[in-house]
Amino acid sequence: MIALMKRDLQLALRSGGGFGLSLAFFLIVVMFVPFGVGPESAVLARIAPGILWIGALLSCLLSLDRIFQLDYEDGSLDLLATAPLPLEGIVAMKAVAHWLTTGLPLTVAAPVLGFLLNLPVEGYLWVFLSLAAGTPALSFLGTFGAAITVGLKRGGLLLSLLVLPLYIPTLIFGAQSVTRVVEGQSNSTAFAILAAISLFTFALIPFAAARALRVNIR
Amino acid sequence: MIALMKRDLQLALRSGGGFGLSLAFFLIVVMFVPFGVGPESAVLARIAPGILWIGALLSCLLSLDRIFQLDYEDGSLDLLATAPLPLEGIVAMKAVAHWLTTGLPLTVAAPVLGFLLNLPVEGYLWVFLSLAAGTPALSFLGTFGAAITVGLKRGGLLLSLLVLPLYIPTLIFGAQSVTRVVEGQSNSTAFAILAAISLFTFALIPFAAARALRVNIR
Amino acid sequence: MSIWEFANPRRFVHLTDTLLPWTTAGTVLLMGVGLVWGFFFTPDDYAQGSTVKIIFLHVPSAMLAINIWFMMLVTSLVWLVRRHHVSALAAKAAAPIGVTMTLIALFTGAIWGEPMWGTYWAWDPRLTSFMILFVFYLGYIALWAAIEDPDTAADLTSILCIVGSVFAFLSRYAVMFWNQGLHQGASLSLDKADHVANVFYIPLVISIAGFILFFITLVLLRTRSEIHARRISALLARERQG
Amino acid sequence: MELTVTNLGCRRGELRVLSGVSFSVRGGTALILRGPNGSGKTTLLRTLAGLAPADGGTISMPREALAYAGHADGIKAQLSVAENLRFWADVFGHAGIDAALDMFDLRPLAHRQAQHLSAGQKRRLGLSRLLVTGRPIWLLDEPTVSLDTESVAIFGRMIAGHLADGGMAIVATHIDLGLETAETLDIAQFRASGEDHANPFLDDGFADWGNP
């Protein structure tokens, strides 16, 4: 189990810096917003929390299809399925490895990018906290989507399509946790629900994803 | 050459509706903005042109890695390279096929989505025109990125990192072509440059991408 | 003896053996003089106070950040046309220095921006262009890192560098079209009467020269170590083949 | 130890491919599956390994006793030969990779990345993976593809050693492996005829509303 996670992290690092890439993508997406909507800092500050959350979510999305696809293609998944590991554990390990290589760096970097969008000062802490609480849910939900689409040749887009709707609650409560603070309101409900969603996905998703994998392998 | 394009379109259709998927992704990304940013229509109207352009650009991005990757993996690319077709032509056909399956549907759908974001009325025509002029450049530049990263196992994120910076001028002039009209200014310079960028990529990119492909095949 | 002789890695290494002590000494001298003079022996500006002294870091690093990319463009072309390995490795060696210079320019600029414009960051075209340059550097470095085979990596990064340059250039104009900014224009041009006051001008020129030598020293060193690395990997590969 | 398969049905997608497959293999023996292309050897092996659903019938062995090696070797291109083996050894909770490295003479290649292996070298790595699973029953699908004659001989010895330790092997192959003690099973005899009771859409009761 630990071996699996070790290998996944190793592979992510070998193929040209797993950590760096999703970060760079995040940076660029955030940078694109002023190019698209214009440079006025009032507007940017207004939309900053939402944009940071959407950017983090999209960066997460982009690396999802690699969670199982490569293992499927080179036969590792078949072999893992016959190995003495519960498939649920494999799924959970994959999700954790994904979070470590994408969610975690995004969380750490988000406050810095908030800077570029003139995020009001009160927002920094909560951007960090809300992403720390919310990105694990993104990784777990994404793992589920990856498990469902693993057999498909051009599954990338379909995967996004399946996963994005699942991300909506996380996005709403995540962004609210920040905007409310910026607007001087209390964000405790939003944040509590966000954390609850994360815990809920940890408990539920490994079983659903393992089930989907079993269907796809045979 | 035509055969190649026919096959690409056929494959896109067979694998679960090539047209539909990138459209759906576009729809979801645009829909996420109100979730992230909040529902006030003034703010949304203000950022609508930019968001539509960024959304179109990201939808484009998501299908790029399939342009050459599958052909590379199953050996078709090797065989095509020994076939009596110039590699430059192959690249151009691939880019056109990509545009037909993503850029074109996005262009047609964008005005409808503009509606969801309260895009001011004057903007509709120009959202359509600017995307029609700009998305071909996105497909061609994307094909170049795909040609560079084709040999890499986990090239998806790297591909985005290479391609997104190349998209910046297109994004800026594309979004400006709309915002200027909405703000009552003249957009003729922006639109002319946008069209020029597209023409320029048609002329330049096939050669650069073919060169990259040759390097990657050997 | 033609300049291309040094495209042989071994000769290049021998050449740097003799060059490096001189460039190192020059760097220490010029940078030392320029920065010490700049920081401690110039008056405070009447408008900007002592913050003006950031100029001695900001301007040289900003200039280098751009020019290193140009150097990479040239060496990339040389590699593509004449396939001289040192040329490709020099481009590879320069990129991390370029990205560091870009970051220094961004950071010193941001620190300077606070007192000058009241904000650390604004989407001013000049600053934005630097952000874009930063991203181009990142892509270039990531591509080098991602590809296993060194010659393939050299080819692909060179192609990327050329196409990238065209679009980096376009982006610069795009950004200027998109936003009229706060940042000041060129103030170093010799023919213009209104360049920065002489008290700043001379130490600034000295520290720019120091930075350039610093860059040359670093590039030579890093290219050398790239050559060593290539040789080691080639030897190991030969070993394994038996 | 004995593996007994009784009246097993195998399907591929919508269709039943094999019906009534019955055989048994004793510990220490090998079974060679033969049959023309498309006769269902791969399908049978995957069903035995639990990678495809069985369509009726019974398999007397738990899945945990089986090790499967198919066309895809499960090799990660970016990891070295030794790292690949170590990973599978860890997954199967097996101790060392030394025996596996020695078997196919992989030591000189141990630190080479798998993407720099030739087709036959990759296959050798894929086969030596079997040794780190520690499983008694090997299910092998065309194991000697790409192997040169010397490696085929080594493979023969590896199987023989495994059988001598009381293991079993079921091998689908088109070429002669030179395993003297092996029995041969021709898969073509189990080819499914049209009727397929597990698929309700092929139910003959449908016939009467085709022409009402």
Place this chain on the structure above:
Amino acid sequence: MELTVTNLGCRRGELRVLSGVSFSVRGGTALILRGPNGSGKTTLLRTLAGLAPADGGTISMPREALAYAGHADGIKAQLSVAENLRFWADVFGHAGIDAALDMFDLRPLAHRQAQHLSAGQKRRLGLSRLLVTGRPIWLLDEPTVSLDTESVAIFGRMIAGHLADGGMAIVATHIDLGLETAETLDIAQFRASGEDHANPFLDDGFADWGNP
């Protein structure tokens, strides 16, 4: 028509794999490449096909006369057998796919999607692709992998027919194909020794700055 290769060098990544490869093949004959795993057969074929850079030496044939078939068959899983063949026929500007379909008895499978083929059926499709290229020189890398004995015989007949039409074939294989007229070339003799002048990083002059 004659294909002459003189003093060809082949490399893989950093390293030279083969040196001084010289041989010639006349129209109407076949050449079998032999050599243990990792000796460089694939590398040589890819170099001949122009898919890998030649490291010195000459090849007397233009690339436009060559058809290459390697481990990967270039088959699209979502297209049917007939559609796959038709695509390659169109690309090579060749008229019909009927002869190709008939050769390996693919007609019954013509409308099946390629992803529903067995390993051997896929390989048959990959080989019949050669017929629609209309190219005179075939470069084949382990063509009989996964084929059953009957298909191997058909493959032998296909090659014989191609040679009878004045074509040539260069085939890398580990098994006996039963082509009587074919010559055999042992690739092991061309194995590159350490020295490699095209790689300046292996230059011996480096030695003196290791220990100054």
